[in-house]
Amino acid sequence: MTAPIRDAVRPFTSASLTAMLPSPLRLLGLGEPTHGVEAFPELRNELFRYLVEHEGYRSIALESDCLMGLVADAYVGDGTGTLDEALRRGFSHGHGAYAANRELLRWMRAHNERCAPDGRLRFYGMDGPLETAxxxxxxxxxxxxxxxxxxxxxxxxxxxxxxxxxxxxxxxxxxxxxxxxxxxxxxxxxxxxxxxxxxxxxxxxxxxxxxxxxxxxxxxxxxxxxxxxxxxxxxxxxxxxxxxSPARISTLLSVRATMMADNLDAIVRREERRGPTLVFAHNSHLQRDRSGMGWADGHVEWWGAGAVTSVHLGDRYAFVTTNFGTRGSDVPAPDSLEGMLSELPHERGIVDPRRLTEVLDRKPERRVPADYTYASLDPSATDRMDAVVFVREV
The missing domain is CATH 1.20.120 (Four Helix Bundle (Hemerythrin (Met), subunit A))
Known part of the structure; x- marks a missing residue:
């Protein structure tokens, strides 16, 4: 199986990724399979710098409290407060502790110091001030x-x-x-x-x-x-x-997703004359397919922000999912898509989903997550993704 899959994968560069995406875009969704793995926000930073310098992007939105995001934006915009304050008061969900987020704000502030006001980069939180519980x-x-x-x-x-x-x-x-x-x-x-x-x-x-x-x-x-x-x-x-009612949890997840989608819609409209926006969040929030997860002894489903947003934006929205192979003792099974991709030589690869569908001669098994926060690749949904960025080991 490795030989034909090789035809659908190329080494990752930001330029190669953007060349694979539809154009023109208003919103590019970059999903991560789990939180707390620095490899993915680091990749996000690398991509965002390229998008700013070569593709005219002027804003980024993260899965973080939209009101707290105003504090981070004030720092990157005009230096209000300190970097430490912006990280402490400008992020929710503990994301201010990530080294990649510190580097993101530092780079955005440095960029804004040397550019004209109309080229200023903006930072947004796209989540509500809430969590499921x-x-x-x-x-x-x-x-x-x-x-x-x-x-x-x-x-x-x-x-x-x-x-x-x-x-x-x-x-x-x-x-x-x-x-x-x-x-x-x-x-x-x-x-x-x-x-x-x-x-x-x-x-x-x-x-x-x-x-x-x-x-x-x-x-x-x-x-x-x-x-x-x-x-x-x-x-x-x-x-x-x-x-x-039994629908309580799926309703809560839907309300949160709608808040995210409303924020993304407002961001896109605000940024329309300035340039496209990169949004970075968990894959489940940005995918076009219906999202789902285990809850208590059952399973709940809802339409995520990406699915709602893609209805409004059509082909002006692109979704790129990221995923990984090995993480410590968590090694993907050989017959899973992650296991097959792990056999390729690229430390970071870009998978063309359409080409992948053409070359696979059998359906891979879906990976069984080692922890509940990880969203494995769904082999049956790759045709609803614009690209897959695969990191062999994190």
């Missing part, structure tokens, strides 16, 4: 939106009304809610009223956009819109946390 209080997002509006237009409700509806943050952020939906406040009368109020505030933001942008700036309006989107998503997520 946790969601932030909507206070920060709603307060930012309210204060932005109140500085320029007459408001239908007072700030005191908003604070009363929000109440203390502790019930919103109680992680015990994941195991006991009855303790969630996501479907209380106050939470339902907050959802209506948020909708009203976002309506005001849209209706008064000409005045607000003229009084502040497009960037300030975009930031307010980001807080509005985030408040809407958080309230929807807390509502789903109170669900007691």
């Amino acid at each position: 946790y969601a932030a209080s909507p206070r920060e997002a709603l307060s930012e939106l309210y204060d932005y509006l109140a500085a320029h237009i007459r408001m239908p409700r007072s700030r005191a009304d908003l604070d009363e509806l929000l109440g203390p943050d502790e019930p919103w952020t109680d992680t015990a809610v994941m195991m006991d939906p009855s303790t969630s406040i996501g479907r209380t009368p106050a939470a339902r009223e907050l959802r209506l109020l948020t909708d009203d505030l976002r309506g005001l933001l849209a209706a008064h956009a000409p005045l607000l942008i003229a009084s502040t700036s497009r960037d300030d309006w975009w930031r307010a819109d980001l807080h509005g989107r985030t408040a809407t998503g958080l309230l929807r997520y807390h509502d789903a946390m109170a669900d007691t």
